[in-house]
Amino acid sequence: MTGAWKGARDVPQCSACLRPSVIHLREQDRHLCAEHLAHHLHDRVRSTIASRCMVVQGDRIAVALSGGKDSTALLRILHSLLSSWDDVTLVAVTVDEGIAHYRDATIRSAERLVRELGVDHTVVTFTEIFGKGLDEILAGSNERACSVCGILRRRALSRAAQEAGATKLATGHNLDDEAQSVLMNALRGDLLRLVRDSGSPSRDCFIPRIKPLMDLSEKEIAVYLMVRDCFPDLPECPYTRYALRAEVRSRLSTFESRHPGTIRNLVAGKERLSAAFAGMSIGAEIGRCTQCGEPCSGTVCQTCRLLQDLRS
Numbered sequence: 001m002t003g004a005w006k007g008a009r010d011v012p013q014c015s016a017c018l019r020p021s022v023i024h025l026r027e028q029d030r031h032l033c034a035e036h037l038a039h040h041l042h043d044r045v046r047s048t049i050a051s052r053c054m055v056v057q058g059d060r061i062a063v064a065l066s067g068g069k070d071s072t073a074l075l076r077i078l079h080s081l082l083s084s085w086d087d088v089t090l091v092a093v094t095v096d097e098g099i100a101h102y103r104d105a106t107i108r109s110a111e112r113l114v115r116e117l118g119v120d121h122t123v124v125t126f127t128e129i130f131g132k133g134l135d136e137i138l139a140g141s142n143e144r145a146c147s148v149c150g151i152l153r154r155r156a157l158s159r160a161a162q163e164a165g166a167t168k169l170a171t172g173h174n175l176d177d178e179a180q181s182v183l184m185n186a187l188r189g190d191l192l193r194l195v196r197d198s199g200s201p202s203r204d205c206f207i208p209r210i211k212p213l214m215d216l217s218e219k220e221i222a223v224y225l226m227v228r229d230c231f232p233d234l235p236e237c238p239y240t241r242y243a244l245r246a247e248v249r250s251r252l253s254t255f256e257s258r259h260p261g262t263i264r265n266l267v268a269g270k271e272r273l274s275a276a277f278a279g280m281s282i283g284a285e286i287g288r289c290t291q292c293g294e295p296c297s298g299t300v301c302q303t304c305r306l307l308q309d310l311r312s
């Protein structure tokens with residue numbers, strides 16, 4: 001045993017080799033070292049991409065890169081998986097919402113990563129697109145922060161992806177995020193969203209969105225980054241405490257620790273529901289917003305309605 005491993009005598013060995021493990025995968029009852037964890041996660045992302053036809057030849061994939069851990073892992077994993085595809089290009093797009101004491105640090109982290117990987121990077125700001133940053137738009141009504149931010153950021157990301165000439169927009173949503181969304185939709189009584197297939201490339205945007213990390217847990221992603229020494233240690237958004245998602249996240253993580261498998265069961269149940277409704281016309285037909293031309297289910301899209309409210 002090498003000197004570096006002596007301190008790890010009590011750590012279980014990797015199920016695939018003799019190295020100390022860094023994670024226990026409960027569902028498979030396997031311990032994995034850093035190297036086998038990376039292989040395992042890359043294989044699962046490759047399989048998610050293939051089974052859902054997320055990437056095709058000729059694609060130019062814009063990775064939504066906030067600089068936080070999920071988007072950092074997404075860009076690193078896609079960069080590794082897609083580098084052997086001659087005709088698929090990766091670019092990174094970042095939205096600066098204008099959130100003081102938060103976004104500057106994450107943008108610096110994003111810039112370091114794209115420099116390291118040699119990936120083209122486009123940054124767009126709320127101020128250039130909407131005339132004001134989020135702090136200014138909210139003007140103290142912090143309880144609305146995440147719903148306003150979510151709607152505007154979706155538009156800003158589409159704009160950035162279009163500017164980057166992308167054919168797909170990849171986001172870093174993981175399994176925990178998916179489970180949180182299922183529960184949030186249920187709590188809001190939004191049954192249409194609950195039965196929609198959120199895993200396949202979406203058609204309700206100019207640029208289809210894909211979620212290659214949707215099968216990986218938050219913990220797997222965090223350990224993957226930590227053992228590679230590239231976990232971005234960043235401040236938390238000051239508006240997080242107002243978010244329903246933060247509360248749902250904390251409760252789901254309690255459920256998961258008391259009843260292991262809850263998160264995966266919730267997402268699997270949603271997928272069965274979506275499959276049962278597949279091919280059925282759910283909700284209004286997707287048309288075009290009469291103001292901006294973006295796809296939407298009414299005459300005026302959610303973003304244009306919000307912008308009108310903010311102006312009035």
Ligand code: SF4
Pocket residue numbers: 145146147149150237238239240243
């Ligand atoms: Fe936007 Fe809310 Fe996320 Fe902050 S926590 S970046 S306000 S969605």
